[in-house]
Amino acid sequence: MYKRILKNLQRATLQVDVLLNRVLPSDWNPLYYTGGLSNLFLTILILSGIFLFFYYVPDPNEAHRSITFITERVPYGRIIRGVHRYAADGFMVAIFLHLFRNWFTERYLFSRDIPWISGMFLLGFAGFVGITGYFMAWDDRAQALLAMTLHMLRSIPLVGPWLNELLLGGGGVGERTLVRFLFLHVVPAVTLYLLLWWHYIRIRHPKIWPPAVWVLFSLGLVFLLSSLVPVVSGVPASPTAQPQVIPLDFLYMWPYWLLKYVGPIWAIVLGFVLFSYGMYIPYQLREKPEVMGVRHAGVAQVIEPNCTGCELCYYDCPYNAIIMVPSPRPGQTKAAQNRKLLAVVIESRCVECGICIGACPFQALELPRLMENQVLERVLAACRS
Amino acid sequence: MSELEHSSSLQSQEKPTLKVVGFVCDWSVDLKGALTEDGRLREVPNVYVMMIPCSGFIRPSWLEFALKNGADGVFVCGCPYGDCLNREGNFLIRNRIQQMRRRLQRQRIDPERVTMLAYGLHDREGFLLAIKAFLEDLRRRVVPGGQAVTRAAQQSSPNEIS
Ligand code: SF4
Ligand code: SF4
Numbered sequence: 001m002y003k004r005i006l007k008n009l010q011r012a013t014l015q016v017d018v019l020l021n022r023v024l025p026s027d028w029n030p031l032y033y034t035g036g037l038s039n040l041f042l043t044i045l046i047l048s049g050i051f052l053f054f055y056y057v058p059d060p061n062e063a064h065r066s067i068t069f070i071t072e073r074v075p076y077g078r079i080i081r082g083v084h085r086y087a088a089d090g091f092m093v094a095i096f097l098h099l100f101r102n103w104f105t106e107r108y109l110f111s112r113d114i115p116w117i118s119g120m121f122l123l124g125f126a127g128f129v130g131i132t133g134y135f136m137a138w139d140d141r142a143q144a145l146l147a148m149t150l151h152m153l154r155s156i157p158l159v160g161p162w163l164n165e166l167l168l169g170g171g172g173v174g175e176r177t178l179v180r181f182l183f184l185h186v187v188p189a190v191t192l193y194l195l196l197w198w199h200y201i202r203i204r205h206p207k208i209w210p211p212a213v214w215v216l217f218s219l220g221l222v223f224l225l226s227s228l229v230p231v232v233s234g235v236p237a238s239p240t241a242q243p244q245v246i247p248l249d250f251l252y253m254w255p256y257w258l259l260k261y262v263g264p265i266w267a268i269v270l271g272f273v274l275f276s277y278g279m280y281i282p283y284q285l286r287e288k289p290e291v292m293g294v295r296h297a298g299v300a301q302v303i304e305p306n307c308t309g310c311e312l313c314y315y316d317c318p319y320n321a322i323i324m325v326p327s328p329r330p331g332q333t334k335a336a337q338n339r340k341l342l343a344v345v346i347e348s349r350c351v352e353c354g355i356c357i358g359a360c361p362f363q364a365l366e367l368p369r370l371m372e373n374q375v376l377e378r379v380l381a382a383c384r385s
Numbered sequence: 386m387s388e389l390e391h392s393s394s395l396q397s398q399e400k401p402t403l404k405v406v407g408f409v410c411d412w413s414v415d416l417k418g419a420l421t422e423d424g425r426l427r428e429v430p431n432v433y434v435m436m437i438p439c440s441g442f443i444r445p446s447w448l449e450f451a452l453k454n455g456a457d458g459v460f461v462c463g464c465p466y467g468d469c470l471n472r473e474g475n476f477l478i479r480n481r482i483q484q485m486r487r488r489l490q491r492q493r494i495d496p497e498r499v500t501m502l503a504y505g506l507h508d509r510e511g512f513l514l515a516i517k518a519f520l521e522d523l524r525r526r527v528v529p530g531g532q533a534v535t536r537a538a539q540q541s542s543p544n545e546i547s
Contacts, residue, residue: 017465017505027466029467318471318474353441354441355439358443379435384454
């Protein structure tokens with residue numbers, strides 16, 4: 001049942017691709033660059049964020065005024081602020097596209113679970129950075145959010161009240177509060193880069209930028225939006241104002257939407273369950289090797305006597321599964337006699353794709369269950385029949 | 386043009402059994418149910434298909450081997466460019482096939498007998514259309530004697546000018 005739903009989702013995803021490829025050359029299909037688009041938006045966010053950071057004052061009395069100052073007095077401040085806001089939405093959209101696309105097209109199999117797991121952390125951190133961003137404006141919306149957050153945290157047994165104090169930096173909103181929020185906005189944003197390193201570590205030549213058209217398009221879009229629909233703050237937060245219900249941005253604020261329907265503790269539990277399930281996805285529907293057939297042809301093996309140390313497989317393996325080590329002894333074939341290096345496959349990283357087989361011109365690599373002579377035998381049989 | 390098509394259909398009568406060997410990535414076109422027991426395409430029975438883990442798995446020497454052992458044409462099919470499960474397999478094999486074509490040209494083997502296709506999991510129709518077009522093209526290139534013509538001979542034929 002669940003499997004069938006996923007299969008249908010996969011079909012739908014790929015059908016969209018087919019349609020888009022009719023309109024655009026496939027190298028430009030934006031859905032092939034959701035990761036690159038996320039990275040592009042992240043870069044826009046970081047750059048505009050640095051600009052805003054110069055002017056922002058993390059103090060409950062000053063924050064709102066400093067943002068008004070940015071918007072009204074600083075040259076291009078209004079635009080940059082808008083860019084920061086809209087790029088954040090673009091970031092989330094791109095991340096979710098990236099997540100769902102890779103989920104539905106099963107790009108988490110074998111050792112691809114490393115990008116998947118790090119991706120879950122990236123998602124969590126990105127959402128967190130987004131939410132803390134809403135507090136920066138320190139208007140009535142931020143105040144309402146704060147009330148809801150405190151309510152949620154307080155519902156955690158035992159540590160709840162303590163977490164409350166930790167977040168606020170004291171018994172109530174004070175001088176230290178916004179400094180903490182700024183910290184929680186900036187530090188996880190920087191941590192995203194650490195996580196990205198983990199995300200890319202097993203990927204050779206990761207596509208971290210979309211094609212130039214899409215870079216220009218996204219840039220144009222956020223700039224255009226920020227000048228056409230300027231971002232505005234609400235009224236300044238004040239201790240006397242009553243937090244009211246306000247329209248929430250669904251992309252980042254869905255945990256708060258949940259509060260309408262479930263108790264605060266359940267919203268936290270649900271978030272936690274979703275996150276854990278996300279981590280479990282790559283291991284959930286692993287097929288048995290017998291049914292995988294040619295998709296599970298065994299970890300690539302180096303035929304040591306033939307390897308010349310030419311490094312071609314090392315450059316082409318998409319998962320950095322091949323490393324070159326100093327050759328312990330000369331190879332046996334003529335070409336391999338004077339080798340300095342030897343290719344070694346790290347088994348835990350190999351996804352059994354066979355790309356290194358195609359790369360090796362010296363017949364020094366084989367997939368154990370789909371050996372070169374088997375392929376050639378079948379080709380011969382086909383030619384003779 | 387109609388004359389050409391006419392002559393090509395004549396040729397196909399004389400040599401109805403073009404042999405084509407294809408390597409299809411298991412993640413690209415879904416051919417479940419479209420293959421016969423011995424691995425031929427049901428719709429185009431002179432195409433023998435072998436499923437492989439990724440289009441990048443193919444060594445160009447295997448394609449050459451097939452051509453030299455009696456196949457009239459060979460093709461590799463991967464996912465649409467940009468959508469390779471392994472991100473690069475289809476780009477790599479595309480480049481390798483391009484290099485190989487130059488090699489074939491030097492050996493006076495018609496490089497158009499090798500082709501690279503890219504179709505996604507649910508694009509079987511597109512794939513079959515491309516295969517049929519490829520066969521049609523091959524038929525034009527195969528002289529009645531049975532051997533596919535070389536590039537040099539091709540160059541003088543009118544349908545090569547484009
Ligand atoms: S089969 Fe080869 S190219 Fe593919 S992941 Fe394993 S070592 Fe790398
Ligand atoms: S491509 Fe082949 S010969 Fe070259 S280093 Fe890799 S295994 Fe050795």
